[in-house]
Amino acid sequence: MEVIADTTVLIDLWRYRKAPRRLGDLTAKVGEAAILIPWITQAEFSRGALFKDVAPVALAEFYASFHLLPFEQATIDVYCRLWVAMARAGRAPDYPDLWTAACAVTAKIPLLTRNPRHFADIPELEVIGYKII
Numbered sequence: 001m002e003v004i005a006d007t008t009v010l011i012d013l014w015r016y017r018k019a020p021r022r023l024g025d026l027t028a029k030v031g032e033a034a035i036l037i038p039w040i041t042q043a044e045f046s047r048g049a050l051f052k053d054v055a056p057v058a059l060a061e062f063y064a065s066f067h068l069l070p071f072e073q074a075t076i077d078v079y080c081r082l083w084v085a086m087a088r089a090g091r092a093p094d095y096p097d098l099w100t101a102a103c104a105v106t107a108k109i110p111l112l113t114r115n116p117r118h119f120a121d122i123p124e125l126e127v128i129g130y131k132i133i
Contacts, residue, residue, distance in 0.1 A: 001033040003128060004104040005066075006097070008114035009035065010045040012132060014062060026130040030112060037066045038075075038103035040096055069103060078102040082122060091121050101125050 009026070016022040042063065049059055079102035086092045093101075101122045104111040111119060116129035 001031070002036055002067075002107075002109050003030055003033050003112040004069075004100065004107065004109050005035050005037055005041055006100045006111060006113040006115070006119075007041050007044040009112050010037070010041060011048075012114060014045075014049070016132070022132055024133050026112075026114075026132075029128055029130050035066050035112070036069050036103075036107070036109065037063070038069045038100055039071045040099040040103070042068060044096055069107075072106070075099075075102050075106045078106045082124070085123060086121065093122060094118070098122065 012023060012026065020027075046059055050056070079099055082102055082105065083092055083098055086098075092098075097118045101111060101119055104126070105122075105124045110126040110128045112128045112130065113119060114130055114132065116127045119125055119127045
């Protein structure tokens with residue numbers, strides 16, 4: 001099994017890397033699934049980490065345990081299709097969340113997030129929510 005991570009997943013895995021018991025719900029829901037990191041998720045997390053003076057070497061080591069997904073034309077096409085459908089329905093979402101969702105829809109893989117409500121109205125998207133305990 002594979003899951004696409006949104007930025008909350010990386011934040012939580014980084015924040016609680018020394019207290020993994022707090023990640024019990026995430027671990028229970030993901031199990032042994034491979035966590036795939038879209039380019040937009042990596043960019044959002046890296047931007048915040050670098051702003052907080054996390055060393056680039058530490059980021060590279062952190063990312064080494066994940067599969068990083070590149071920017072692809074198929075994702076652009078899905079993003080545009082989803083945005084148009086949602087905008088016409090009067091509910092276009094925040095763009096980073098829609099990019100992450102488009103990655104998941106393109107790959108036909110569930111999206112993992114601590115904020116499932118951010119993704120609730122996106123068509124074709126399977127969402128796995130978790131809580132920090």
